[in-house]
Amino acid sequence: MKYYIKLLNWEIVRFSKLYGALALLLLVSQFSGIWLTSHSFLSSVHTWMDGNGGTEALYAERFQKLNLSYMFNALWYEGAISLCAIVLVLYIFIIWYKEWFGRNTFAYRLLMLPTSRMNVYFAKLSAIVLFVFGFVSLQIVVIPLQLATFLAIIPVELREAVTIGELIRRDPLLNLFMPTYGMQFILYYGAGILGVFVLFTAVLLERSYRWKGIVAGILYSVAALFIIVAPYVINRRSLFLYPSELLLLQVCMGIGIIAISIQVSSFLLRKKVTV
Structure with missing residues (x-):
């Protein structure tokens, strides 16, 4: 356990x-x-008011109110989340392969630890999981702050009321x-962790057998995906299981994988x- 904690701390630090x-x-x-979109919207409203002599309430009645959920669908918002997710997926491979980079490979010392x-x-697996939950926790923390920022900029006459739960469900x-x-949380993240196990195995197959290992890793990943998806396909044709039974079957298969x-x-x- 002592070495596990030290290794986990080292993975997190680097x-x-x-x-x-x-x-x-x-x-x-x-x-x-959020700041730029909100001020751009206010600028449009004030330009219309100056040209037509209307009020903010009249603008909202004739045109539209601004909803924070619309901003969440923007590229600058979802793009940042997607970038973090892509980097973490790539890091599933990098966390292994960077041990072999350079002439004096660190993998030798790492694998020779007592x-x-x-x-x-x-x-390595725990580090990946912690990184994912770290980003999720950060996003959970900042959403209320983003809502407060939106409420502070946009007057009540020009905004639609929305709760944090609605913001998450709409995006x-x-x-x-x-x-x-x-x-849903258990199933989504359970499937994600299962994917990390499978990819780790694929990487180790490549490290063990090189080119043959690449083929073996791909076949192993495809086989794992087929085993998870197969019950859905078969159930439509012959099994006719209840949704709860089908879910239980998939969970058992996932645990087996x-x-x-x-x-x-x-x-x-x-x-x-080998190193």
Whole structure:
């Protein structure tokens, strides 16, 4: 456990600069977008008022009120979230491959530590999971602040009332990363963690067998995806299971895939992975 904690701390520290830069980009992009969009809207309103002698209430009645959920669908908002997600997906591979970069590969020292090599495996896995939840937690924290910023800029006559829950439910991307129902949260992130297990196994297959390992890793990933999707396809034709039964079947298959991934990865790390 001591080595696992040290390895986890090391993984977090060495990604912290890039992670902090992504978090800062997320905040700057989203808050700047809200500020600029809000002031652009107010500028349009005031231009109309000066030319027509109307009021803010009359403008809202004739045209539209501004809703913060419309801003959440903008590229500057969802683009920042998507960029963070893409970087984390890429880091699933980088977290392994950067050990082999350079002439004096750090992988040799890492794999020769006086502890189980699976501690290295689980430290990397835990780091990825913590990074994901870190971004999700950051977004959860800033949404109320973004709503407060919007309310402070836009007068009540020109804005539509919206709650934080409505903001999340109306945006497909936010609803994906922050499901409003507990079971959805478990299923979405359970599927994500399952994907990390499968990709880790694919990387270790490549590190063990090189070109043959690439083919094996791709086939393993495709097979895992097929096993998860197959019950849906088969159920439409012959099984006719209830939704709860189908879900339970998929959960069991997912747990089975995770168990197989851990066993295969353990074997590869102990017997096959070379530096």
